[in-house]
Amino acid sequence: MRLGALLAVGVMCTPLVARAQEDVASAAGAAPEPAPVATSGGSAPAPPSSGTPTPPAPEPIEIAVVGRHRASRDRSADTSLIEGQRLRDSPRPSTFEAIAQQSADVYVPGRGALHGVAGGGTGGIRVRGLGGSPNSQVLVVEDGVPDYQGIFGHPIPDAYVPFLIDDVLVVKGGDSTLYGTNAMGGVVVIRNRWREEDGQELMSDSAVGSYATVRETVSGLARVGAWDLAGGVHAMRTDGHRDGAGGDQLIGSAAARYRFTPHLTLTARHKVVHLDGADPGPVTHPTPEHWYDVWRDTASLRLDWRRGRLRLGMTPYLNVGVHELFDGFRSVDHVGGGVAEAEVRAGSITDFLIGTAWQEVGGRVDNRITGERPSVSGMTDVSAYGQVDVRPVERVSLVVGARELLSSSHGAVLLYKGGARWSPFDGLALHTRVSRNFRQPTIRELYLPYPTANPDLRAERSLNWDAGAGHVSEHLELSGSGYRTEATDLIRYFGSWPTAEVVNVDHVVIWGVEGSVGLKRLGPASLFVTGNWQDVGRYTRQNPEAKLDFTLEVGDDLGVGFLGGSVSGEWVHGLYMGDYSRQPIDDVFAMDLSLRYRHESLERGTSLEPYLLVRNLLDRRYAYVEGYPMPGLNALIGLRIGV
């Protein structure tokens, strides 16, 4: 690798170190240790950050890379950490699909440029067999705020765009002890960026492509005096690859952080999402008139105080949405609450985390055509939780935690977990964890006739176990895990209107193994392969038996700029549209191509990055969902400009 590319990697690594140290401080509330961090998805000689060109570091910066588990607040959890830049460069159409490309035990079906909502919606995340459609068993947490729709209990997959994402942490096996309801199969923790040094940067990303797709993103970061500012707007419109597959996506985000003192900060965030599209319907019977219109607005505050070995934090939040559908359906929902946490390091071997949380979920539903207004009741819960991380001997962490949750609809719920992590030597880590998780029924499942409801539903519970090992060295990244998920009282819909029912089902056990291999910086190339196999038992609907993702990246500094590209692909096997292995559908296999050239002018402080994304490179006919074929060969041409 030429010196320039090495410098580029060094520049890219700088914020990693900063972030990792912040994570350590966040997790331990005390003096940070050396930063053991790795990124899933390989560490290719990818182009450096698309922000403002940073003056070249005098020397490449070395970082110690020990394992991929460090960025989690629970050292024993099995996680994947994905850089925001990797998501921004991904050829996959959505952020969730880009995340699934990096971790084979995460499955996200698609149907085209947009996932949509309601009937025909895709984008439900499954992690190790739990989750799916609707995706209420995997919790998305954005900047400390649980993000889901109040009535239906799932995140909106089209509401996440990576322009400000610093990184995404996927906690496999869930963690209801730390995150509460819905963190049953997994947690997707999204952390957005701040600028680390004084100054400002502006990035514009414009792209046009197949199906009359136009995409524009403008984002900016600034650090001025005691203020940190971050904001951006993303707009995308497309006709889609068939009637009804198009739509509009408008997402605006703004955040401000004020540092009263070096120890005390107040952060305000606001995000607005507008989605407009349709359910194209099965390809044989299109329904382009089945439109939807979604507005969502999320606001939060975060007060942080750090001093020595102690950190205190408080985060009130409110998430409000209005969803309207073609058939007259309209819902106004809200999820509001607050989290207060304290983290303290006692001595050199014990980290304590204690917290309390309150959440209220509610809303109203009506039909603008028929005037019907089903009666719904909101749900409130309060909880107290704690986690202890003990390091009795060097390189060994023991983690235990518990949460007592009091729900207005389900009474007291006890959640707990325990795990261990052992790093016998640098570069190798072994981990295991057991976690008791739960999900409360959604308002829809309890009260709304879509197609039926059952107010007597019990909360879903699961006991998730995993054990695995990971090795990371300069050119090699290996990891593997075995997992077992035992779930009771899963909520399932059976039949169709007027004989449909929604009930708790008995007992489900899912076994699986997951692994990944990364060959990094072998000359100009890197290769990353991740695979997953699982036995999901009877509930096979959109719960694939096997999945494999690969990414081959090649890049080098040409002296005048960085030229890089990647070929990535996904294979999904054992897909069914029904439970009990009914309605099998063909295996999914598709490949994408990404090419980009990055030129930076340090004198002008600008960067130019033209890129080309080619999706479905082999023009294969495939579908994740029966009747919803994915687009054929299509392309997007774009230009990023950084100032």
Next chain:
Amino acid sequence: MRPVGLVPCLAMAGCDLAYPEVVVTNQTAETVELRRVSFNGCAWEGVLAFGDSTSPGRCLPGEDRVHLQRLDTAAYCRDQVEDGTIEDLCPCEGNFGGAGPLEGLTNAEPRWFNYQTVSTWTVRYGECYHFEIALSELEQDFSTPGPYGH
């Protein structure tokens, strides 16, 4: 990037313009109307009278049957005259007259039934197809795809 490099890129970006174009013509019978005509991702609005054609639609490459809803206006007319729901003489053959509408037992709403072509057609990139729908080519369509999602 040199301008010559843009050509293949733009060509790829517009590759959906090479999707097969499909036109469907109602050649069933003078008294049969078609609506909700669809083929492999294309959906056409409006009602096709005998001899009418859809506008050209860019459909996905691949194979499918033409799906549609059909109304036999002559049969509808006869039924309404039998039930006496139409006051004036019906211009249909065979005016049976009627005893007047039987409350609750008659339905003046025309009923459209789901049909599909017996044959499956394959369409490919860059080509234009013209499908003429004949009565002998139709069979009832009992496939009722359920919605995916929630």
